[in-house]
Amino acid sequence: MVSAFAARRRTLPGFGLTMGLTLSWLSVIILIPLAGLFLKSLELSPEQFWTILSGRRTLNALRVSFGLAFAAACVNLVMGSIIVWALVRYRFPGRRLFDAIVDVPFALPTAVAGVALTALFAEKGWLGAPLAALGIKVAFTPAGIFVAMIFIGIPFVVRTVQPVLQDLDPEIEEAAGSLGASRWQTVIRVILPSLAPALLTGFALAFARAVGEYGSVIFIAGNLPNVSEIAPLLIVIRLSEFRYADATAIAMVMLVVSFVIIFAVNRLQRWAQSRIPAR
Numbered sequence: 001m002v003s004a005f006a007a008r009r010r011t012l013p014g015f016g017l018t019m020g021l022t023l024s025w026l027s028v029i030i031l032i033p034l035a036g037l038f039l040k041s042l043e044l045s046p047e048q049f050w051t052i053l054s055g056r057r058t059l060n061a062l063r064v065s066f067g068l069a070f071a072a073a074c075v076n077l078v079m080g081s082i083i084v085w086a087l088v089r090y091r092f093p094g095r096r097l098f099d100a101i102v103d104v105p106f107a108l109p110t111a112v113a114g115v116a117l118t119a120l121f122a123e124k125g126w127l128g129a130p131l132a133a134l135g136i137k138v139a140f141t142p143a144g145i146f147v148a149m150i151f152i153g154i155p156f157v158v159r160t161v162q163p164v165l166q167d168l169d170p171e172i173e174e175a176a177g178s179l180g181a182s183r184w185q186t187v188i189r190v191i192l193p194s195l196a197p198a199l200l201t202g203f204a205l206a207f208a209r210a211v212g213e214y215g216s217v218i219f220i221a222g223n224l225p226n227v228s229e230i231a232p233l234l235i236v237i238r239l240s241e242f243r244y245a246d247a248t249a250i251a252m253v254m255l256v257v258s259f260v261i262i263f264a265v266n267r268l269q270r271w272a273q274s275r276i277p278a279r
Contacts, residue, residue, distance in 0.1 A: 034255065041252040044245055052249040057225050058234065062250070064142060065231040066257065069210035072149035076206045077199060079150075080157030087158075088165045102158045105151055110215025117148055118220045140222030145230065148216045153206035160202035161195060168194055197273040204265040211258055 041049070052058065087099050105113065121128040121138040128139055138144050168191070176186040192199075214232045222228040231254055238247040 037248065037251060037255065040244075040248045044249060048245065049249055052246050053253060057229070058231075058246075058250060060226040061229050061231040061234040062253065062257075064145065064229065065211055065254070068142060068146050069149055069207050069213075072146055072153055072210050073203050073207035075150055076153045076157045077203045080154055080202060080206075081161060081195075081199065083154075083158050084161045084165055088162060089170070102155050105153075105155050110152070110213070111219070113151060114148065114216040114219030117144070117151060117216065121147065121220065139220055140224075140228065142221075142228050144220035144222065145217050145228060148220050149210035149213060152213055152216055153210050156205035156209060157199070157202035160205065161198045164195055164198040197269045200265050200269040204262050204269075207265075208258060208262060211254065 044052070083102065087095060087102075118139055119125055121131070121144060123129065123132045123137070123139070125139070128137075131138060136143075138147060172190060173186050176190045177183075181189070212232060214230075214236075217230055218233055221230060221233075223233060231250055235247045235250050238244075238250070
């Protein structure tokens, strides 16, 4: 009894205070704005809501945003894992520099990233010119959106998986090899199960960032309705047209779909974590 009381006294600032501050801060910053959006959407009748969402331009904008964000997150999941493996498992000249470069999309203003990518992949850009010679156009097409989403999402996978791989003892891989496991068997049965929760978390973060990305995308997208127009841009357009109901409906759909996908990924993450054998 005395030890439990002493443990509570040693805990500063205390559970009650920290929990109260946590709930208050989350409510002000996250829950209240989201609740406001939800209540605003209730002003629309089901018929009005469906009419707004079933419009061709709205459906195409949502398809572009979610489809390309998912594809970009998948690419980042694979390439980010390879980058992490190289940075953690090998020592080579310039490794610290490459490790720092990964954080550039975090620090770079999104508008600057968009302008840089547009200049690079334009038809007369350093990469755009040789691609254009091959008949491949990136800037001002959905492909440009895809490239921008990969650019802003890669650090989320790398920085999520990197500390987990650093804590994974290489001796486990050596033990698997000494027991007769091939390299692929070691990767699939030993390494991936341990990294699966972090990989899923990085995927969810990269996907969520790509879905809501605006600044770096609009410069390279071309913003053609029904072709390369993203949902966040359509929301801004509807607001500028004083069509608040349309903007609210689109934002509500993005919120619900993003929440469902992230919730599903988190459930998969917990399932994968529960299957990791205790050490």
